Amino acid sequence: MNDLSIARAVHTLSIVVWIGGVGFVTAVLIPIIRRTSPEKEQLSIFNTIENRFALIARFAVALAGVSGVYMIYILNAWDRFNDIRYFWMHAMLLLWLMFAFALFVIEPFFFKNHGRIIKERHGITNLRKTEIVHWIIFIMSLATILFSVLGAHGFNY
Numbered sequence: 001m002n003d004l005s006i007a008r009a010v011h012t013l014s015i016v017v018w019i020g021g022v023g024f025v026t027a028v029l030i031p032i033i034r035r036t037s038p039e040k041e042q043l044s045i046f047n048t049i050e051n052r053f054a055l056i057a058r059f060a061v062a063l064a065g066v067s068g069v070y071m072i073y074i075l076n077a078w079d080r081f082n083d084i085r086y087f088w089m090h091a092m093l094l095l096w097l098m099f100a101f102a103l104f105v106i107e108p109f110f111f112k113n114h115g116r117i118i119k120e121r122h123g124i125t126n127l128r129k130t131e132i133v134h135w136i137i138f139i140m141s142l143a144t145i146l147f148s149v150l151g152a153h154g155f156n157y
């Protein structure tokens with residue numbers, strides 16, 4: 001069962017790095033930029049810093065996905081997706097798909113510079129909407145972590 005333990009450790013570490021970063025961006029970086037920078041510069045300052053985190057996040061998301069699928073394979077847990085008591089498995093998959101789509105498809109192909117298209121088409125330069133979207137994603141991530149730890153350690157839903 002060492003394989004399962006190693007996969008679980010890799011999975012947990014990737015989630016810590018990835019969602020920890022999302023938490024920092026959401027609760028620290030965006031509010032500070034909004035408070036200290038002129039509105040017109042906020043988006044470009046944010047992009048410069050966030051682009052660097054996107055690299056780390058891509059790596060962590062890939063590791064979380066591989067280790068997660070590997071655990072399903074070892075536990076032979078595919079049929080959990082047919083059982084609503086395992087809703088936390090659906091939540092993990094859904095959250096992963098959202099991030100993977102954002103980081104591997106939308107950012108590199110549509111927003112070479114995160115948000116450039118939105119900014120150019122709609123004249124958005126401040127971070128008001130970015131902050132709201134990040135809070136929603138961060139809270140969804142925390143809920144997923146909470147319910148997954150409970151579920152993985154025997155909590156009976």
Ligand code: HEM
Binds near residue numbers: 149
């Ligand atoms: C492709 C995506 C993912 C797959 C296939 C996946 C799969 C799994 C599996 C099979 C387990 C072990 C369950 C068990 O021991 O019964 C697990 C545990 C866990 N996953 Fe995921 N997961 C994915 C994404 C995520 C995401 C996005 C998060 C949170 C943001 C997450 C957080 C967790 C947590 C906190 C645990 C519990 C670890 C522990 O305490 O043992 N996973 N995941």
